[in-house]
Amino acid sequence: MKKKKRGSPGEVGFNYTPLIDVTFNIIIFFILTTEIAEANLAQVTPPYPADSVAHGRVAGENHCTVNIVVKNPDSKDTEGAGEAKEYQIDGEPIPLGDVERLSQEFKSRQANWQRPAGASKDAEFYIEVRGDERVRYDAVAPVLLAAAKAQIKKMTLTAKKKDD
Amino acid sequence: MFDMDKSWNDGPRSPDATGQSPAAEPYARPRKKKEVEPTRVHPPLLALIDVLFTLMLFFVIAARTKLAEGEIPGSLPNITGTDEVSAEPIAITVRPLGDGQNNCQYELDGQALSDAGKLYERLSSRPKLYGIGTLENIPVLIRPLRGVRWRWAVEAYNQALRAGYHKVRFDPGYY
Numbered sequence: 001m002k003k004k005k006r007g008s009p010g011e012v013g014f015n016y017t018p019l020i021d022v023t024f025n026i027i028i029f030f031i032l033t034t035e036i037a038e039a040n041l042a043q044v045t046p047p048y049p050a051d052s053v054a055h056g057r058v059a060g061e062n063h064c065t066v067n068i069v070v071k072n073p074d075s076k077d078t079e080g081a082g083e084a085k086e087y088q089i090d091g092e093p094i095p096l097g098d099v100e101r102l103s104q105e106f107k108s109r110q111a112n113w114q115r116p117a118g119a120s121k122d123a124e125f126y127i128e129v130r131g132d133e134r135v136r137y138d139a140v141a142p143v144l145l146a147a148a149k150a151q152i153k154k155m156t157l158t159a160k161k162k163d164d
Numbered sequence: 165m166f167d168m169d170k171s172w173n174d175g176p177r178s179p180d181a182t183g184q185s186p187a188a189e190p191y192a193r194p195r196k197k198k199e200v201e202p203t204r205v206h207p208p209l210l211a212l213i214d215v216l217f218t219l220m221l222f223f224v225i226a227a228r229t230k231l232a233e234g235e236i237p238g239s240l241p242n243i244t245g246t247d248e249v250s251a252e253p254i255a256i257t258v259r260p261l262g263d264g265q266n267n268c269q270y271e272l273d274g275q276a277l278s279d280a281g282k283l284y285e286r287l288s289s290r291p292k293l294y295g296i297g298t299l300e301n302i303p304v305l306i307r308p309l310r311g312v313r314w315r316w317a318v319e320a321y322n323q324a325l326r327a328g329y330h331k332v333r334f335d336p337g338y339y
Contacts, residue, residue: 016209023216027223034227046233047315049322050280054234068314082264082313128235133315136265137258137308137338140317144334148240156235157318163232 042067042088047133048160055161062123063156064089064109066102066143068131084132084139096139102146110152126154236322241336253303254290255335256283256320260311268316280319287327299328305335 044067067088087094087102094101110125127147131140147155257271270277277283291299304324308317317334324332 016213020209020213020216023213023220027216027220030220030223030227034223047318049315049319051284051322051326052234052236053322053325054236057233057235131314131318133313133318135314136310137312137314137317138310140314141334141338144240145336148242148336151242153240153242155238155240157238157321158233159236159318159322160232161234 041065041130042069042091043073044069044130044132044158045073045134046130046158046160052159052162054157054159057158062113063126063128064106065128065130065158068129068135068139068143070132070134073132082134082136084135087143097142099142099146099149102143103149106147106150106152110150124154125152126156127152128156128158130158236318236325238321239331239333241333251302253305254287254329255305255307256324258306258308258312258316258320260309260313260316265311265313268312268319270320280323283320284323284327287324287329300330302329303331303333304329305333307335307338309338 069085069088071083071085084096086096087098089105094105106127113125115123127143129140129143144155254272259269259271261267261269270280270283272283272286275286277286287304306317306320306324308320321332321334
């Protein structure tokens with residue numbers, strides 16, 4: 001019988017290449033399909049009007065986003081959902097209906113905002129009303145009143161964009 | 165002098181009678197070198213994988229699916245002074261309907277409209293009905309009644325903008 005040739009003990013290697021390939025693909029997927037979570041956005045289901053005219057959200061310091069959050073975001077509409085819980089500005093809760101505090105908040109933010117150099121004259125501070133579609137208008141109205149009291153002229157309403 | 169004939173034509177030398185190796189002779193064929201296996205290069209992949217995993221974790225934690233959210237532009241009334249009114253405003257009343265006030269009804273020009281499509285049609289056809297030239301300067305006031313869901317108020321706002329009106333506002337009397 002032929003004696004088997006004894007080689008050096010085989011090295012057990014792990015093939016990293018497919019692992020790296022997959023990881024790169026996952027990273028590319030995340031880069032393309034996600035955006036960094038914004039701290040000022042609370043968990044809210046925005047309204048989706050028919051043939052929505054909403055255009056892309058604008059990131060920047062020239063506005064103040066007021067989130068109007070529901071008490072039970074996971075409950076169905078018919079189960080008494082729609083009770084607003086509070087307002088949230090940059091994660092900070094503000095009690096419902098506190099027009100004075102909202103107004104003060106808007107005023108201070110507007111005062112701290114500086115028009116960027118080279119910006120057009122139309123560029124002005126505005127509030128973004130980001131209300132859950134289930135809340136009642138009664139909870140939203142104080143936000144509009146506070147903004148009007150703070151002499152803010154522009155606002156935007158957050159809504160889902162029309163599917164392309 | 166160098167003897168050319170001798171150097172090139174003698175050929176390989178075989179061991180002579182004395183058994184001496186011809187290697188010691190000046191023009192012997194060079195020995196074949198032993199083949200050496202190419203050295204394997206092992207780049208430090210572990211560090212690369214560490215970085216990749218860290219990047220991936222960052223994206224998984226700090227990112228959320230691209231938002232399908234947008235902004236509907238609008239303006240707020242001047243409640244401390246007086247707003248310039250160029251034309252008689254159109255008022256859209258939004259009335260809550262149904263169990264849990266989950267539905268609504270729009271009212272425009274005294275007419276009840278059951279859905280957003282009809283509201284849009286009515287708003288779009290107004291210039292023909294009333295002989296108005298341009299819609300841009302006509303103010304539209306949205307009047308959501310108590311209990312109306314925000315989605316219906318936004319719906320009315322959206323349809324007014326879609327119909328071509330630029331000065332759409334929530335009626336400050338309903339704040």
